[in-house]
């Protein structure tokens with residue numbers, strides 16, 4: 001049976017959640033599932049904003065049919081062509097053959113690449129800030145290229161001041177009956193997953209996120225409806241402030257995460273010793289991660305949050321232990337920047353770990369090496385403790 005909620009009079013959430021999917025994009029673990037949001041506006045004309053993933057197709061189509069209650073669908077607005085949101089386009093255009101498909105030139109290019117139906121005559125191409133009047137509600141389109149994909153646009157409903165923001169402001173995590181962020185204890189339940197979603201999925205495109213935030217800075221917004229996760233209708237500045245920080249690559253917190261690779265425990269031991277020394281000097285709320293144990297998406301999310309990172313890695317076949325190399329390369333690929341980094345390298349006959357980590361970091365913007373990198377030979381010895389004290393001191397000073 002259908003499962004929908006009213007977002008505002010005449011506007012309905014017709015999406016659904018998938019709690020079975022193991023990994024988003026077949027890559028990112030989803031311990032709490034994910035929601036696929038879609039919205040339907042009933043006015044003189046009807047408009048559906050985006051569709052949903054194929055995993056929830058049958059529920060989704062029933063939801064749309066239920067809310068339309070026998071009416072026809074006039075517009076299908078495509079803010080984002082990624083398959084987790086556009087998978088039901090074909091079903092929608094076949095069920096509602098008079099529907100106009102609203103998008104930009106890139107949207108239509110991607111539709112033709114992904115699908116095999118020919119509905120060119122029903123394309124309704126919009127340009128930046130074009131408007132479509134539905135009756136009392138008016139949709140205004142703001143292009144947000146590369147706020148994940150090049151065709152992305154945000155749709156702003158001018159009467160109720162609702163921003164339909166595509167993937168922006170989205171989060172991992174299924175919806176659990178409550179679809180509004182103010183009905184949920186957002187911070188403990190969703191914030192870390194919102195950060196993990198942003199940093200890993202959209203994080204590379206910080207400048208593009210800044211562009212759309214600037215473009216909309218004079219626009220009154222009462223509600224933000226993303227394609228994933230809860231809707232924002234209260235305390236919007238909270239999530240806008242997070243997005244501003246995240247897209248500027250600014251840390252949310254002065255603090256340290258320590259990330260290590262270790263086969264036999266000696267590099268782990270060195271990292272634990274530094275963490276203890278930092279704790280003795282008053283550093284609070286640290287995180288230690290083993291790259292072989294924790295999925296990189298979690299480490300990247302916390303790296304975005306904290307000001308300082310300590311990387312510790314063994315040398316492996318004259319290279320860097322590959323979990324560590326993968327992680328740092330992935331951070332670089334995501335345009336990660338503006339952090340203070342300290343290094344610990346380990347090796348038994350030719351220690352190359354520090355050198356390689358330094359080279360990888362040199363390719364990233366505004367990464368400052370804090371303290372003298374530590375090189376250990378196989379295992380940490382008492383005679384080296386002074387160097388560890390100095391490194392801990394430098395890290396603490398860098399956070400003042």
Ligand SMILES: Cc1cc2nc3c(=O)[nH]c(=O)nc-3n(C[C@H](O)[C@H](O)[C@H](O)COP(=O)(O)O)c2cc1C
Nearest residue numbers: 262263264265266267314317318346347348349350
């Ligand atoms: C497959 C393999 C390759 C290694 N290659 C190197 C190397 O090229 N140079 C080197 O100095 N040590 C090398 N080592 C030794 C490790 O760096 C050493 O075991 C490590 O520093 C110990 O740290 P851990 O106890 O944290 O694993 C290698 C070890 C293994 C198992």
